[in-house]
Amino acid sequence: MADAMLETRGLSRRFGGLAAVQDVSLAVARGKVHAIVGPNGAGKTTLINLLSGDLRPSDGKVSYQGSDITGWPAHRVAQAGIGRSYQKTNVFREFTALENCALAAEARLPRLHLFRAAATFRETAARAERALALCSLETRRETRAASLSYGEQRQLELAMMLATEPQLLLLDEPLAGMGPEESARVVDLLKRLAADHTMVMIEHDMDAVFAIADTITVMVNGSVLASGAPQAIRANREVQRAYLGEDAA
Amino acid sequence: MPHLSRAALTALVLATGFLALFPLWGDTFYIRFVTKIMVYALFAMSLDLLVGYAGLVSLGHAAFFGIAVYAVAGLVNKAGVTSAFVLLPAALGASAMAAAAIGWLSIRTSGVYFIMITLALAQMLFYFFNDQKYWGGTDGMNIDQRPTLALGDLTLLNFGSRLQLYYLALACLAGAFVLLAVLLRSPFGHALVGIRANEGRMRALGYDVQRVKLIAFVIAGTLAGLAGFLEAARSTFATPALLGWHESGHVLVLVILGGMGTLYGPVLGAFVVLLLEDYFATLTDRWLLIMGVFVIAVVMFLPDGLAGLFRRVASLARGRGRSAGDG
DSSP states (O other): OTTEEEEEEEEEEEETTEEEEEEEEEEEETTOEEEEEOSTTSSHHHHHHHHHTSSOOSEEEEEETTEEOTTOOHHHHHHTTEEEEOSSOOOOTTSBHHHHHHHHHHTTSSSOOSSSOGGGOHHHHHHHHHHHHHTTOGGGTTSBGGGSOHHHHHHHHHHHHHHTOOSEEEEEOTTTTOOHHHHHHHHHHHHHHHTTOEEEEEOSOHHHHHHHOSEEEEEETTEEEEEEOHHHHHHOHHHIIIIIOTTOO | OOOOOHHHHHHHHHHHHHHHHGGGTOOHHHHHHHHHHHHHHHHHHHHHIIIIIIOOOOSOTHHHHHHHHHHHHHHHHHHOOOBHHHHHHHHHHHHHHHHHHHHHHHTTSOTHHHHHHHHHHHHHHHHHHHTOGGGTGGGOEEOSSOOEEEETTEEEEETTOHHHHHHHHHHHHHHHHHHHHHHHHSHHHHHHHHHHHOHHHHHHHTOOHHHHHHHHHHHHHHHHHHHHHHHHHHHOEEOGGGGSHHHHHHHHHHHHHHOTTSSHHHHHHHHHHHHHHHHHHHHOTTHHHHHHHHHHHHHHHOTTHHHHHHHHHHHHHTOSSOOSSOO
């Protein structure tokens, strides 16, 4: 695809004899939301880890904005503008919500400062505040992350990612474990983010997926079963059998 | 994130004032002894940057302390250099280079493996000095002259004066405290604390974790080298034991008993432990036994070390309520 922001070719990852991800070729179009769905154990999270640099691929290539980023360490991938959130909430529990976001925002300083107080970087502080506000956490800024409700921690997880101002978001089940009300709030946030970000999103909530995604890739057993527009996926017989259940569509 | 409470700041100012005035009434023995304690407090504080802030438990930190002593010993005895303008940078440089090399190798590992590799690499340096007659072997060697600090004929500092050495050690301790406090407020300091809490998350945010760790390791090693320089000027004796794992373990005890993750904890630890060791030794030859009981008691009943005890007392004095918020 000509305007692909992120592209993988023949991406594979084996753990011993198990092929967790097998020959996955994807093209994520700039500005679009690309959902990845599939049953548990399909290799979705492994795929995200390969894209984010948390894992090195056994085979295949990843390119981002035209340059080959295969095998780049996670921090370099992040510095290149790819942000990720985790399925299992991964925040700094002892820090306040604001401190969590400030730490994220400070990661984007052009160099590591040793002697200047972090609080004097105005732009960084503003970015942290913006990210909090975007995720509706501004009233909880001084609360320790550990004391936030589960849903708020999930929102903080997203806020930290946003505080790094990434262009491409890798979201691993942003709605996992959320109640309907929180879930609706986050779907609303994701829709707003979709306006100026490219997103790769793993999600089990099919209503949310169909509401947000421009493209859906279905994975089963580490491989891509089908990929296409939501309507096409919904109509795909193979997908219905493998994942959505016989009585879907 | 860590910041000093008002109580800690007050106590700090009082303690510094006390130390500054102590020579007015302290007798010679105790002026010497407190000088030694301040050197060890600086040494322990440097280790706390790794253990308490970066979460890197090093069991080889004495290597950087000892190598600075040998750098001074070598230059004085073998090359006849006594100017502190040469000796100090040489001591710091030797420690920094050793820390860069050992750090570069060890930060690839973590947890128990980090403990083992820092221990092993430091022991290699220990045996380097222990096994060579040139460096005095197991017996070590006397440092023939104390450092000098002079501009032309004007003596700036007389290392032979126990009073001037006392104030030099105090100035270095206070200076290191301020330097570390500044570092810990910077984005670098925040990154260190973040790495201790959750290394993987820091990577995902874009932090080059290995680089931050290596910088911390070199800073800690260099500050240990400053303590080593003071030790050389103070004791005028270089012995391989200064680099050994026993010494590394001892300074780790000062940090843990004093309170990891606070800058004043290791200082508190150095004062309490060294004074108690000295006192117990006057009671019995089996003083290590009493010391052992003390260590176990602190670890069992004061999980945050003596600094934790101080915090508890401070928050009681303030009345209940705002028990959170000091750090």
